Amino acid sequence: MPEEQKTGSGIQMAGVYEPKRVESKWYAYWEENGFFRQEADKSRRPFSIVMPPPNVTGSLHMGHALNDTVQDVLTRFKRMQGYNTLWLPGTDHAGIATQAKVEEQLAKEGTSREELGRERFLERVWDWKRQYGGRITRQLRRLGASCDWSRERFTLDQGCSEAVREVFVDLYHKGLIYRGNYIVNWCPHCHTTISDIEVEHVDHAGHLYYLRYPLKGTDEFLTVATTRPETMLGDTAVAVHPEDERYRHVIGRTVVLPLVGREIPVIADDYVEREFGTGAVKITPAHDPNDFEMGLRHNLPAVAVLDREARMNENAGKYRGMDRYEARRAIAADLEAAGVLVRTEDHAHAVGECYRCATVIEPLVSRQWFVKMEPLAKPAMEAVRGGRLEFVPARFTKIYLGWLENIRDWCISRQLWWGHQIPVWYCEECGAEICAKEDPALCPSCGSRNLRQDPDVLDTWFSSGLWPFSTLGWPRMTPELEQFYPTSVLVTARDIIFFWVARMIFMALQSRGEVPFRRVMIHGLVLDAQGRKMSKSLGNGIDPIEVIDRYGADTLRFMLITGNTAGNDLRFHPERLEATRNFANKVWNASRFVLMNVGDFEEGPRGDLTQADRWILSRYSATVAGVTEALEQFDLGEAGRTLYEFIWNEFCDWYIELSKPRLYRREGTAAPAGGRAQAGEALEGMPAAAGDSLARHTAQAVLIEVLDGTLRLLHPFMPFLTEEIWQNLKRHLPGSAKSLMLAAWPAGTACRDERGEEEMRLVMNCTKAIRNIRAEMNISPAKKAEAIIVVPDEESRRMLEAGREDLRQLAGVAKLDLVPELAGKVSQAAGAVLEGIQIYVPLRGLLDIDKEIARIEKEIAQTVQEEARLEKKLNNPGFVAKAPPEVVMKEREKLAAAGGRRQALEERLKGLSD
Template sequence: MSEEFEMAKVYDPKDVEGKWYSYWEEKGFFHAEVDESKPAFSIVMPPPNVTGALHLGHAIDATIQDVLTRYKRMQGFNTLWLPGTDHAGIATQAKVEEQLRKEGTNKDELGREKFLERVWDWKEQYGGRITKQLRHLGASCDWSRERFTMDEGCSKAVREVFVDLYKKGLIYRGNYIVNWCPHCHTTISDIEVEHTDREGHLWHLKYPVKDSDEFLVVATTRPETMLGDTGVAVHPDDERYAHLVGKTIVLPIVNREIPIFADDYVDREFGTGAVKVTPAHDPNDFEMGHRHHLEEIRVMDKEARMNENAGKYQGMDRDEARKAIVKELDELGVLVKVETLQHAVGECYRCSTVIEPMVSQQWFVKMEPLTKPAMEVVQDSRLEFVPDRFSKIYLGWLENIRDWCISRQLWWGHRIPVWYCEDCGAEICEKDDPTVCPKCGSTHLHQDPDVLDTWFSSGLWPFSTMGWPEPTPELKQFYPTSVLVTGRDIIFFWVARMIFTALEFMKEVPFPKVMIHGLVLDAQGRKMSKSLGNGVDPIEVIEQYGADTLRFMLITGNTPGNDLRFHPERLEATRNFANKIWNASRFVLLNLEDYQDGPRGELQLSDRWILSRYEATVNDVTDALDRFDLGDAGRVLYEFIWNEFCDWYIELAKARLYDKEHPEARHTVQSILFEVIEGTMRLLHPFMPFLTEEIWHNLPVQGESIMIQSWPETSGYRVENVEQQMVLIMDVIKAIRNIRAEMNVQPGKKAEIILVAPESENRNVLALGQGNILHLAGGSKVDIVAELEAKPSQAASAVLAGVEVYLPLRGLLDLDKEIARVEKEIAQAQQELARFEGKLGNSGFIAKAPEQVVAKEREKLEATKSRISALQIRLQELQEA
């Protein structure tokens, strides 16, 4: 063993992780050069917000990507994991505006140019936080290729795409209903609106039918928008209102005549079955308004204050106006009744302000021509979701998609590349900034003030990051990427947009597989949030437990696509696993000091068994990783390392390791220990990179790093018959250990063991494992027979499949004392049973105690009954012995 890498007695991640990450980066092991002689594997990192800090969602996402990247790198692929960050328009601008407020100024005082300089300064100062934290996690990204959605290359790609879509007529400007955030002062997309259940009211208002004594009662949750009503809708099959269709009502307060019309959208069962229609302030009303050619009257401004169309309510905010309008409606006798109800209210995903739907002039992408091919690639399996159930969610969203509003009323972002001629009104969209109007020759041009939705640029991520629109060598080798790893919450935000833009501009899918993982929830199944105070900082977890512990816990916590509940105790269990690996490795290394490579001697059953199990583990882990079932791969490794290698083979090997009279047997065991632990560390490396690198460098190996070693391959060791044989030996050992424990036999006392196996095949197997049984079951001798002439006296027994186990107790314990001890234990247990029965038989206790307390007492009762039954069986065995 090298003194330089001598292993400490206790594993401390702090001594290991920083050291190895720096080493990997300095050696350039993460970097990928174009090399067409190798097959390519590439992943683009879902770009976290430049404003962000690492949270558990990032941690699980990055860990999955890192496991796949390290795995493919070891398989010999030319592997690129391309990192980057997103400019996060709304969030970043909000951060800088907050900073300006503290300085006593604002963006308008600075002006657009100076404000953007401040944002770039902020980005340079604070924008690298999350990428530094990803390094703590062990992310093996090619940091030399790190990209930013507003760097020069990505910006060029954005301009190229916008101009191309504009010239194809797929980008247009028009009045459309949008989600307006009165706090952020920008539009946000439908999928960025979070719906929260709130208690609200349903106001029933009666609108007078013109030239009639009739009233049409409508129900609304937003009476303040009635000032913008331009129609009332009923269902075409609703007989209650059939005679009113085609007539008009007189809108109270405003005294505007509006039509009554029929539309299938109306739910006859909700409210009164008649719906007030405000096309300028409700997306569904907007669609009905288009179908029936209704006027769009906006009654609020961008601050969500009532505007000039609201008459005397102008200047009030919407909540204030609601109270005043309801009061006037009541005074006019129009308010029929008010109901309380729970309903979903749309909120801005950034600031939680209630969204105001309103008609506004914005830029849109026509979705129908783009979504058709994006659906077809999933329907014909050119692109597959893992798990497959997410393909239905994806297709369902695309089937119902509306045109995408891509303009945002911000300064930070990709500015819309459209100019307007102030003299002739021409609209100019070109790849290069125009200086002269192509229609009239005027130089009086001004650019559209809006910027593009952040998702517009990140939708180009798989190819813009590799140099598109230039035909770069990287694009040729690494596009399409191999797999996308992302959370289930951004299928619509990001995944769908990457797919349809890639199909439009690259003419092929951006990735053949989309691996979806769930969200990380708290132990109670709630989303983590600041308001609940249930968030977990991954960096704090890493500092306390180490990155490998966090990584392995996240990976093995659930099945593909499902949410993961974060239980702190699982971190303790995973740290114990890391310590188990460390201690086992130290044991092996201490026994390899005199090891020299060379031919092995004769293999025992246990040797052939561990080699077979190791090869099965190689196969199963490889298969699970190829299926993207990382949790299953981690489970297989855990069970092999802990249960089979540590708990069984190392213990089985000790007798020969310590046998100085038979050096050949010692060398054979050393050889197998080395082969299995070295190969297992390579299998485990993608999951626990730091721990495995440290252990591997202490082994008698050659090479710069475990991460650039080859992935383990099969060697023909797998023999299922050998595994079955060893299972029989292990079952016998476990049965004897259980008998000794139950009978209270002192560990140091050796016992005679009698094994009755009627089948010769089982007797042969037991003979092969005889030494193992003696060593691990505390045996003085083992007799293997086909049948017994008589049952051994004073013996405890166990019956297994194909084998009966007898352990004569004479000399191992004082039978009379043991009988007395067990009888005393039974008596005590029966007293406990009587106490539980009395408690549960008390009707007062049952009536008053909480349900969970009663349930706990019943569990104790059943456990005590089981214990008494087991003790009585043991007493009978002792009495018969």
């Protein structure tokens, strides 16, 4: 429990918020007391989220930090609202990444997985997972994630493995899983197929080669442009657009493939871009996914000239054995020698690389396992179109539907050992293919025991596609599955809508007959300050743990949330961390002020509420409504901004200052003239006199009520800071929960008083106007001013009369006159006009008038010179014609600003001279 130091009648909190001292203490308290866990309770409304499982090999990055903060905010919000809440965490086995980690270890030991064999290698991988696999979950605890760690799942644990087999076997027997030859992404280094999401497209500086293909029986040539001349040996057609007038006469004829001599047809296809190169393209179905699809449409053969090591194979003739880049150079040289190479141009283009090893991907036709996507995609599209599932923001619906409408069959086999081994066996005697949930002992066809299991494993996305229901115990009907499925919302980044979100939806519809979640909340990516994606290659990544060590988890969380507009990318500006830390300190200091001044508070009847009391309670009520509505709509950024504005600009900067006279009776308790004391300053004072005790008690009660409610609103965003403060405050809150995270969410109250808000707004605006006058005229804060406010409107005058003492205190005014009209001219005064109200501050006695006149006249002269210089510059035709437009515009803006400054100075001078 928190350490308390008491001084006088209140609690003395540390002068500065220290996240390191607070965070580990409270997270341990939450977790040890089981506050994150709730049993399935049919009597309560469920709210559930499954955590997108990070790779077991991974460490926390800014994308994780944003994603898991969003989930935690929603979970803590719903938990406080009384929902039966489950945030279920887990990790993904990350087939390629984890296997690569262990193979690196083996290489250092001078051995390999092949030498160990499959069984011993998998033992080593499990050992690695037990030793290193918990790193990212420990880091998530540092972030404050309030997920139910007692239910943590892993994509290779027994329950998930049962679910994988159940689904695979079901889809296989329905004819939705098949084995066939299709083009895949092949990594020559990792020696496996990889999914589209595991391909990173990186700009490479390359060349565009223009080659002449002879048109058979003529002296004509078709010139094609290619970035990969080494694959031309596998060309089986040349394609043009059917509406391209330049080539209509050659469609249906044949060209002779240079260096090979094979005749290949000229075909027409709408896919061809007439603007690329010459508008005629070589078609190599075995080595390009788009060419492969075109080959299927036109019944073209697929001639492979590269093997799985990305070396030229037996179909490459004299180039056999060369790696692809060596062959490119050799073939280009031979084409040039043969007069086929017309020219070469520099050409930058995006090239697919393996996300794990950065090796350039090689598209290859390979015999693999696939899922038929068209039958699964249709119900997945209909679920969204029919409103059973919605995307937030809604614009991502179009992206989701567009991908499913053009979906290809999904390659699900990987040439790895770590993962879910495909549950298919082959009989070595009769050749039967057996797909079963349990390992078969005998061949059902011939009774042979000589069975061999398919060596490949399933794509990691196959098991993670079952995540929303496999983690809840399916295929068994568990209490968790009954209560929490479908889950309430999935929170994920915009870049995996296709690869993960869509697959979860069609897997759930196929296996459960229901959508896996009701809503999909899409957030953007965290980019660097220049708008670039964070990556190891750019070296622009920012470690969230380093940020937490320096600024605290709450600062990082609140910065990420308030800097994020739903669905849009977020640029990470380090200076925003400083600003957010200042906000955390503001909350700390305001709370410290309250706690040090309510130590003697006891429950009892309140006195009459002041104008300021009614105003802050009304603004608090509006903030509860605004934050709640924004969170219900998943607009977390707006919820955070609403809280920030209320806490900083209303509670701290105004109400705390307004409460001080009632808390202390000594002379001069008002804020310094022309300014405001910071919350937590000027705390040493004598208690109010007995006659003022009821007013003091009322101020204390309002401070406690608003601080308590505000901490509850802020808790989902900044859990550590708010828990530390609230635990100090809760002794003034009878019947409080053991933790703020278990306290009730503030309910909408009947305290909204828009009329009272309008009254206070008028007082505040007049206060600001007087403060501005003092600042502009350089009036010392130590000097008390007088003010005359001319208020013709009787109702406005009544409002200001009610707030006279508040206005006097905050504006640093010793004497305040509220009049319907001026009896005569106010000499040597600075003034302002506000909403039909005239405000005058007589300056005699506040400053040396003659010196101030001289100072202003000097400043006016300098400003006039600056205007003349800028006008001369802008009237120079040479400057305007030659300078960049933005430079000219900047100079015009300087001139306008100088003119405005001169006019303001002249107005001040006029007030002093009258």
